[in-house]
Amino acid sequence: MKEITPRGLDITRWYTDVVLSAELADYAPVKGCMVIRPYGFAIWENIQRILDGEIKALGHQNAYFPLFIPESFLKKEAEHVKGFAPECAWVTRGGQEELEEPLAIRPTSETIMYAMYAKWIQSYRDLPLLINQWANVVRWEKTTRPFLRTTEFLWQEGHTVHTTEEEAEEEALTILGIYRKLIEENLRIPVIVGRKSEAERFAGALRTYTLEAILSDGKALQAGTSHNLGQGFSRAFNIQFLDKDGMLKHPWQTSWGVSTRLIGAIIMTHGDDSGLILPPDVSPYQAVIVPIFFDHGKEEILSAVEKARSILSEEFRVHADLREQYTPGWKFNEWEMRGVPVRIEIGPKDVKAGKVTLVRRDTGEKFQPSLGDALKIALQDSLRALSDRVYQNARNFLHSHTVFTEEYSELQQKVREGFVKTPWCGQEKCEGKVKTDTGATLRCILLDEKPEKRAVCGVCGSSATSLVVFARAY
Amino acid sequence: MKEITPRGLDITRWYTDVVLSAELADYAPVKGCMVIRPYGFAIWENIQRILDGEIKALGHQNAYFPLFIPESFLKKEAEHVKGFAPECAWVTRGGQEELEEPLAIRPTSETIMYAMYAKWIQSYRDLPLLINQWANVVRWEKTTRPFLRTTEFLWQEGHTVHTTEEEAEEEALTILGIYRKLIEENLRIPVIVGRKSEAERFAGALRTYTLEAILSDGKALQAGTSHNLGQGFSRAFNIQFLDKDGMLKHPWQTSWGVSTRLIGAIIMTHGDDSGLILPPDVSPYQAVIVPIFFDHGKEEILSAVEKARSILSEEFRVHADLREQYTPGWKFNEWEMRGVPVRIEIGPKDVKAGKVTLVRRDTGEKFQPSLGDALKIALQDSLRALSDRVYQNARNFLHSHTVFTEEYSELQQKVREGFVKTPWCGQEKCEGKVKTDTGATLRCILLDEKPEKRAVCGVCGSSATSLVVFARAY
Numbered sequence A, B: 001m002k003e004i005t006p007r008g009l010d011i012t013r014w015y016t017d018v019v020l021s022a023e024l025a026d027y028a029p030v031k032g033c034m035v036i037r038p039y040g041f042a043i044w045e046n047i048q049r050i051l052d053g054e055i056k057a058l059g060h061q062n063a064y065f066p067l068f069i070p071e072s073f074l075k076k077e078a079e080h081v082k083g084f085a086p087e088c089a090w091v092t093r094g095g096q097e098e099l100e101e102p103l104a105i106r107p108t109s110e111t112i113m114y115a116m117y118a119k120w121i122q123s124y125r126d127l128p129l130l131i132n133q134w135a136n137v138v139r140w141e142k143t144t145r146p147f148l149r150t151t152e153f154l155w156q157e158g159h160t161v162h163t164t165e166e167e168a169e170e171e172a173l174t175i176l177g178i179y180r181k182l183i184e185e186n187l188r189i190p191v192i193v194g195r196k197s198e199a200e201r202f203a204g205a206l207r208t209y210t211l212e213a214i215l216s217d218g219k220a221l222q223a224g225t226s227h228n229l230g231q232g233f234s235r236a237f238n239i240q241f242l243d244k245d246g247m248l249k250h251p252w253q254t255s256w257g258v259s260t261r262l263i264g265a266i267i268m269t270h271g272d273d274s275g276l277i278l279p280p281d282v283s284p285y286q287a288v289i290v291p292i293f294f295d296h297g298k299e300e301i302l303s304a305v306e307k308a309r310s311i312l313s314e315e316f317r318v319h320a321d322l323r324e325q326y327t328p329g330w331k332f333n334e335w336e337m338r339g340v341p342v343r344i345e346i347g348p349k350d351v352k353a354g355k356v357t358l359v360r361r362d363t364g365e366k367f368q369p370s371l372g373d374a375l376k377i378a379l380q381d382s383l384r385a386l387s388d389r390v391y392q393n394a395r396n397f398l399h400s401h402t403v404f405t406e407e408y409s410e411l412q413q414k415v416r417e418g419f420v421k422t423p424w425c426g427q428e429k430c431e432g433k434v435k436t437d438t439g440a441t442l443r444c445i446l447l448d449e450k451p452e453k454r455a456v457c458g459v460c461g462s463s464a465t466s467l468v469v470f471a472r473a474y
Helices: A011-021 A038-057 A078-087 A110-120 A165-186 A232-236 A261-270 A298-312 A328-337 A348-353 A373-400 A408-414 A428-438 B011-021 B038-057 B078-087 B110-120 B165-186 B232-236 B261-270 B298-312 B328-337 B348-353 B373-400 B408-414 B428-438
Strands: A025-027 A034-036 A068-070 A089-094 A097-105 A129-138 A152-162 A191-195 A207-214 A220-230 A252-259 A287-291 A318-320 A342-346 A357-360 A402-404 A419-424 A441-446 A466-471 B025-027 B034-036 B068-070 B089-094 B097-105 B129-138 B152-162 B191-195 B207-214 B220-230 B252-259 B287-291 B318-320 B342-346 B357-360 B402-404 B419-424 B441-446 B466-471
Touching: A011 A025, A011 A261, A025 B110, A034 A038, A038 A129, A038 A152, A038 A165, A038 A261, A068 A110, A078 A232, A089 B097, A097 B089, A110 A129, A110 A152, A110 A232, A110 B025, A129 B129, A152 A165, A165 A191, A165 A207, A165 A220, A165 A252, A191 A466, A207 A441, A207 A466, A220 A232, A220 A261, A232 A252, A252 A261, A261 A373, A287 A298, A287 A328, A298 A318, A298 A342, A298 A348, A298 A373, A328 A342, A342 A348, A342 A373, A357 A373, A373 A402, A408 A419, A408 A428, A419 A441, A428 A441, B011 B025, B011 B261, B034 B038, B038 B129, B038 B152, B038 B165, B038 B261, B068 B110, B078 B232, B110 B129, B110 B152, B110 B232, B152 B165, B165 B191, B165 B207, B165 B220, B165 B252, B191 B466, B207 B441, B207 B466, B220 B232, B220 B261, B232 B252, B252 B261, B261 B373, B287 B298, B287 B328, B298 B318, B298 B342, B298 B348, B298 B373, B328 B342, B342 B348, B342 B373, B357 B373, B373 B402, B408 B419, B408 B428, B419 B441, B428 B441
Parallel strands: A287 A318, A287 A342, A402 A419, B287 B318, B287 B342, B402 B419
Antiparallel strands: A025 A034, A068 A097, A089 A097, A089 B089, A129 A152, A152 A252, A191 A207, A191 A441, A207 A220, A220 A252, A342 A357, A419 A466, A441 A466, B025 B034, B068 B097, B089 B097, B129 B152, B152 B252, B191 B207, B191 B441, B207 B220, B220 B252, B342 B357, B419 B466, B441 B466
8 A cells, every 4th residue: 555644744745646546647768748648637637627517607718729839929018928938848959850930839838829819800790709719838947846837737818808808807706706606616615705906917917817715835826817917918919899889899708728737736625644535526427336245145245236337326426446466444545545435345244234334425424325226415515514514624624724904014924824814005016025034025005905994004114095904825 | 603513524523613602611721621611520529428428328438638749759759759749840940049858749649648648547447548539630631622631630539548458359340430430420431441561551550440431423432440558658658557467567558540531532432513411410501491482471480490490409409591692592502502401491382381392402202291390390300301312322432432353453544443353362462552553552451351362453463362452542
């Protein structure tokens, strides 16, 4: 059995142990890259299925744009190139020839997409244009960790075009809501929602909205972002439409994305010292059936396993582990470590009683429904109860690791352990001071909460205009 | 309305006109690359859904491996590097640094995958290993055409590992069957099935199986391939397993793939002078509803459209084209050009009679079922009839453009117009002569048909050992 380092001993090693032992991913023989193994990829496929459905229900369509971005395209939007060029991988040779112009591997696709949009959009009738792409992207990172930060990762990037600022703003916020639903309701990870400061917003955006999760080491993880791009890119790429009033105008744009990094957030949020705990909506298997037999009774037990599987397989993702080279005990540990929400044991006593034994991954609680419709109901109940409990635990953790203060000394101390909520004067100088002094960044300006009257900036003590969250981050 | 060049006038221009006008794809501002637009991408999503289901039903799991392949990996299998290195795109700079070792953008993933397989496989218990990947790949091509040959394209690549040669051979042939089913039954494209000659097989493979379609200009298109890789890669990458008999052995491998090129085959096989005809199983929309109203009656007609849509939308992919800036006639032409299998017209007379008018894309035949369950049945029937008819047409074309000969002069002449079936002596020199003299290649050695006794090679006249097909190819 593979050993998992206890979380309390070394959370970084625990994370790596779990990723490797559960066969979610492996280190690739290419700097900073990972291989997403089938068990990890199945989580991504489940995330894709849920999110793709939501995105399409809102009228977006999928498309595919080139991997390569000519250097000159990247340079068209001044802020954008400053943000991304330093971390691009460059193709300089194709076949046997040196290229005249180097091609960046897309770090994000604004520039290559918007060059096409300029061609496709002529009239208000062509708008809104609602396109999404599932793709791989590359950012040349110095320090990497599987899922959380890798040189290549998988994501979806939505890129929409609108006639008015209001419509673009509504789109950016609608998508933020879709992301929040995915992350909170399906992945069971609580997030705080807000807007990025000028210093932290997406290179080239007017406004960046973000969802910030807290991981079990108290650091923040940016789990998804949605940008109102304003007209910056439409000016840079000369996208224009003839409006109803006969005027030629630059449209308003949005872009937004979530990535395989969400899998890192799931691991860090729900795991325990025995390994993973996977939220049922995206777990590759929602239940694993383990037969327990010794010298005799094998046939009856295997036929009960088959019956249980056929009862469940229409509504649930169920796997029967029939491998004969491993003991039941070994399998219990294995599937516990791999985070399957419910284990179903079927042994001689169960068969005799016409029952099966359900064991919940998070609490170890056992249930013994009859092998029939009662099993379906018991599994549904267990999955729902586990799902709610891991979310509640994560919420409690977020709340107990979020401290409000207006005192800079307390801010400096508490930001080492979690989120610090503080009033802010809005000056970049104060934001920068926190970063220099503690390494923490301004994660977001809260949307729903305003500072009290007379609240003062937690850094400089002058009058505050907004409530923000500081934290160290991945 | 966009003009489509008649096929008889210039099939190459017809193809490009259709791809651009139907908004399947557009030329990207990067050499040899295309943008797959939503309408084209939806066809790919439908192909993916069907094929992914079949592949998973056979026990394969999806995974994701890095885009980058170190040059040294590519060099490990001697034939493989010779085949692929000349057409690789190379990353030589990452972030601000020159790389010590150039990284190829994957042209195919054997080498990066098998480096990992060597790590994962220890015992016969780890086999068979059945992995598939949906990914983008890059081959630096000189002449390109949207879908049929592009620098970057999308595909799936399966890579399996087995304990015995028999099992690997069975896998390669099983997948060939899955591909054939997809291409013939879903895409309605007839293919000939065979094995590649030594000169034409995949670089590094023991045996390559292929499916060859004939396009409407008489050229062959390799629509899918499946390779028994033998032990070449497992030796080169030092993949070994401890067998049941206690011996350390090199396993047998397969790899196989189909790509977005299938969309090119659909266009070329089924199109006519009015544009596309899409096979119902993969058409983005199986039916489009067009309301026809003038000064009054709009409400009743729109409510009939809504009723038709709700009756059909559970079982079919249906789109109601409610745009007010276009006339019904314009919409008829538009959806005809875009290849939607059935158009549903709903006008004042239809509403009065409680009926709708179905129009088949391929024959123009009209049907007038009642607006109720009869509509479902009529649409189902029309889709099935269209599906069968386009397949039958394509089969007739394949048969009428396949000529058998043992005479070299006839071979040389007929190979300009289509497939030439001929006995072959098995010598590479004869295969090469055809290529030099006519530009045609040996597409495949037929699996199910053998030459008659005393048959002679269509090139050199000596005794023949197999029956083969020559054709010019994409």
